[in-house]
Amino acid sequence: MTIVREGMKIISATKKRSRLRGENLPDVTFRLVALAFAGLIVLLVLAMAIAMAKSSWPAIQQFGLGFLVGRTWDPVFKNFGALPFIYGTIVSSLLALLLAVPVSLGSAIFLAELAPAWVRGPISLMIELLAAIPSVVFGIWGIFVLNPWLRTSVEPMLGNNFGFFPLFQGPMYGLGMLSAGLILAIMIVPTITAISREVLMAVPNSQREAMLALGATRWEMISKAVVSYARPGIVGAVVLGLGRAVGETMAVTMVIGNRHEISASLFAPGHTMASVIANEFSEATYNLYLAALVETGLVLLFVTILLNALARLLVWRIAGGPKGAQRE
Amino acid sequence: MKQPRFRLRSRWFGPILPIAALVVVMATACGSPSGGSPGTGGSGQSLLINGAGATFPYPLYSKWFDEYTKVAPSVRINYQSIGSGGGIQQITQKTVDFGASDAPLTDDQLKAAPGELLHIPTVIGAVVVTYNLPGAPSGLKLTPDVLAGIYLGEITNWNDSKIMSLNQGMKLPDQTITVVHRSDGSGTTNIFTDYLSTVSPMWKSKVGKSTAVNWPAGLGAKGNEGVAGQVKQTPGAIGYVELAYASQNKLPYATLRNKDGDFVEPTIESTTAAAAGAAATMPADLRVSIVDAPGKNAYPIAGYTYIIIYKEQADQAKGQAVTKFLWWATHEGQAYAKDLLYAPLPGEVVQKAEAKLKSVSSNGKPVLQ
Numbered sequence: 001m002t003i004v005r006e007g008m009k010i011i012s013a014t015k016k017r018s019r020l021r022g023e024n025l026p027d028v029t030f031r032l033v034a035l036a037f038a039g040l041i042v043l044l045v046l047a048m049a050i051a052m053a054k055s056s057w058p059a060i061q062q063f064g065l066g067f068l069v070g071r072t073w074d075p076v077f078k079n080f081g082a083l084p085f086i087y088g089t090i091v092s093s094l095l096a097l098l099l100a101v102p103v104s105l106g107s108a109i110f111l112a113e114l115a116p117a118w119v120r121g122p123i124s125l126m127i128e129l130l131a132a133i134p135s136v137v138f139g140i141w142g143i144f145v146l147n148p149w150l151r152t153s154v155e156p157m158l159g160n161n162f163g164f165f166p167l168f169q170g171p172m173y174g175l176g177m178l179s180a181g182l183i184l185a186i187m188i189v190p191t192i193t194a195i196s197r198e199v200l201m202a203v204p205n206s207q208r209e210a211m212l213a214l215g216a217t218r219w220e221m222i223s224k225a226v227v228s229y230a231r232p233g234i235v236g237a238v239v240l241g242l243g244r245a246v247g248e249t250m251a252v253t254m255v256i257g258n259r260h261e262i263s264a265s266l267f268a269p270g271h272t273m274a275s276v277i278a279n280e281f282s283e284a285t286y287n288l289y290l291a292a293l294v295e296t297g298l299v300l301l302f303v304t305i306l307l308n309a310l311a312r313l314l315v316w317r318i319a320g321g322p323k324g325a326q327r328e
Numbered sequence: 329m330k331q332p333r334f335r336l337r338s339r340w341f342g343p344i345l346p347i348a349a350l351v352v353v354m355a356t357a358c359g360s361p362s363g364g365s366p367g368t369g370g371s372g373q374s375l376l377i378n379g380a381g382a383t384f385p386y387p388l389y390s391k392w393f394d395e396y397t398k399v400a401p402s403v404r405i406n407y408q409s410i411g412s413g414g415g416i417q418q419i420t421q422k423t424v425d426f427g428a429s430d431a432p433l434t435d436d437q438l439k440a441a442p443g444e445l446l447h448i449p450t451v452i453g454a455v456v457v458t459y460n461l462p463g464a465p466s467g468l469k470l471t472p473d474v475l476a477g478i479y480l481g482e483i484t485n486w487n488d489s490k491i492m493s494l495n496q497g498m499k500l501p502d503q504t505i506t507v508v509h510r511s512d513g514s515g516t517t518n519i520f521t522d523y524l525s526t527v528s529p530m531w532k533s534k535v536g537k538s539t540a541v542n543w544p545a546g547l548g549a550k551g552n553e554g555v556a557g558q559v560k561q562t563p564g565a566i567g568y569v570e571l572a573y574a575s576q577n578k579l580p581y582a583t584l585r586n587k588d589g590d591f592v593e594p595t596i597e598s599t600t601a602a603a604a605g606a607a608a609t610m611p612a613d614l615r616v617s618i619v620d621a622p623g624k625n626a627y628p629i630a631g632y633t634y635i636i637i638y639k640e641q642a643d644q645a646k647g648q649a650v651t652k653f654l655w656w657a658t659h660e661g662q663a664y665a666k667d668l669l670y671a672p673l674p675g676e677v678v679q680k681a682e683a684k685l686k687s688v689s690s691n692g693k694p695v696l697q
Contacts, residue, residue, distance in 0.1 A: 075513075076536030143557050151562075173506065173547060173562065258511030258548025269547050275511075279550065282383075282411030283513025283539035285437070290413075 049301060056295035058288050067295060073260045075280070080292035082299055084260045088177070088270035089303060092252065093245040095181030095266070097311075100189045101238060105227075107189075108196035108234075113222050124197070131190035139254030142183045147174035147255060150182075155267055170265040173257060178266040180256040184248055188241035195240060199233030200226060239311050246304050249274040273300040375649050380408040381415020381428030384515045384570065385451055385633045388668050389428070392661050396653055399660075403649045412515055412539065419445070419636050425650055427636040430515020431522075431539070432615035444639040446684050447614045448654050449632040451662075452671040454599040455520045456574040457582040457629075459566040460559050461486060461501065466580040469494045469591050472527035472620070472628070475584070478505055478566060479524060480531060481545030486564060501564075507546025508558045508567035513539040516552070519631035520568050523619040527628075568629075571599065572669035586628045587620050598627035599671035607676040614680060630671070637688065644690040651688045651695050658682070 053060070059067060063080060070081015107127070111120050151174030158168045203226050211225035227234070249272075257269020258279065273296050284290045386409040393405040408414075412429040419427030420441045432447055457475065459468060474490050477483040483490060486500045510517045521537040535541050549558040552573040559567040559579075571594055574581055583591040592598050605623030610616050620628045635654060641647025658681045662672040673681070688695050 072542060074542035075540050076538045076542065143554070143561070148561055171504065171506075175547065175558070253511065253550055254554065258550070259546075260542065271548075279512040279548075280540050281413075281513075283413040283515075285413040285416055285434075285539065 052298040056291045059291035059295045082296050084262050085271050085273040085276050087262050089272040092180040096184030096245045099185035104189050104192035108193045111197045112200035127190045127193050135251040139251040142255035150174045166264040167266050170267050172267050175255045175257045176267050176269045180252050183251050184245045188244050192237045192241040195237035196234050199230045203229050239308050249278045375403050377405045378424045379426040380418045380424045382412045382430045383409040384430050388670050391664050430633045431518045445636050446639050447634045448681050450635050451665050452599050452603050454571040455568050455629040456571050456594045457568050458579040468582045470582045471585045476524050476528035476531050503564040506562045506565040508555050509543050509546050511548030511550050523629045526620045584628050586626050587622050588624050592627045594627050596671045598625050599630045602626035602630040604674035641690040647690045648695040651685050
């Protein structure tokens, strides 16, 4: 007993000392290590960007800004412009977000707030399984199931009813921007749903109780007290989903039609930055060609950063500033 | 007194222990290759040859490497099918002992290499035009002009009079043509665009030939399976795939009019006939295109695939092993080609390859005795 009492005394003395000094050695070490790891990530991104800039230098010199606005991609006549790929990446990813976010948020809210426990388990499991399917499987499914269905049912329906809209005009191949957007949407739904659900479940019950105590309906409680409280986390989930959509290669290249063209129609084939790199890298036989492909990768990096920033800005703006039940 | 000191130390170790562990792991990971890897070639017992390049001949090459271990048990060949572009790059940088390419190297590429490179043709590939026409059987007749017209986007409907007049007995529907091409860079595309450039001046000036081109029309699909799948699913589609892929999957194919004016089916025999027809005009460095070759039975869309080695080999033992393997591949190895649906080299070309292999030397002495 006396030993324990002695020990307690020494511990409390140490605590007092560390409080006086502000920090103790373990804290300092931990802080430095965490800082080093965080810095490592920044360094990695920087190193990657520098290495890519270096090996794409011939293309940067040759085409300058023309690379970003050029519409021709001609390996034979050595003329490279990446605009169709930039356009394809942005449009297919935004289309995917447009389709996936409402579905994901809806199912996340259902799972976190409304579903009885016996439903929650199986559905959550299914969503996580969906996230584990390799993208090439999505691509094969796209070719054999989704595309024929789009060509024979969905696209004629859209074309007949909304054909006056430039989005739904032109020949119907099945594959194209619409197909890519749909595949990407299916691929990012599990990411956004699973993270949003976790975030929603982490909202403290006091939020819900307080709102209900004020006489709110269930809908008011969820929309005002739960979702708005969880907004930063949900934005994070959406940004992660966007990241997956922007970088996705295999499934997209299998269904998008791989045509270097900008077309207003969603039925028309397109191309993305990630898929052109994957398609042409292995047979790029001269330096400028290789440099142009690496520069496409560099542009992809910047577009990803830009889209992430925009998405955060947009969601925060649309959702408005802090409301009643907002975490400080 | 002991307990508190222990606690103090445990708080010390908390953050440090994982770092220490990490350092130890990294140190051992870095150290192991020098210590633990088996000796390759150094002992003289077994010789490891590295190669890299084309994916198109890979099934045959891996069969060869496997069979060759029975002929020369001490030689192991390690081949990475990373694509012709990668193969050319690696042989230029001398990181591999041989490269493989579906297209002969250009003059610029040869100049970039630090030594004289030899092209050894190993086998011949052919490209088949496949299509999806409901109600129309295999054997659609096409001429070079019509095929180029379709891929240029000038002929857009199956009932176009140019196609109709060639296929009098066939009922061709009023259906738009959906053109399908490869989206990935590939030797197949190189042979196909080489053909179109040869038969159509318009194609040559507008599009040209390469492993990937700026297609004037159509959709891109990834790999032979992608093109075949897209054609199969789209009524009115036309595409091109490797001969091996087309026959394994029993795809409908078009017969093409060759230089002599005959309509020829794509087969292994007609592909070898194309190589034989072009053998007379084969240049000394063996870099040749055999599309639109003369000969009654010559199928017009064909091309060699090559293995590329340095004429002067720095390492005598390795140089000898590579050369001996290539000798075997161009002779006994040809017997395996047909089973895997590649066309074997005609006799004249094997003789030319022999001469090339005999010229390989190390320190001024020929490696083959």
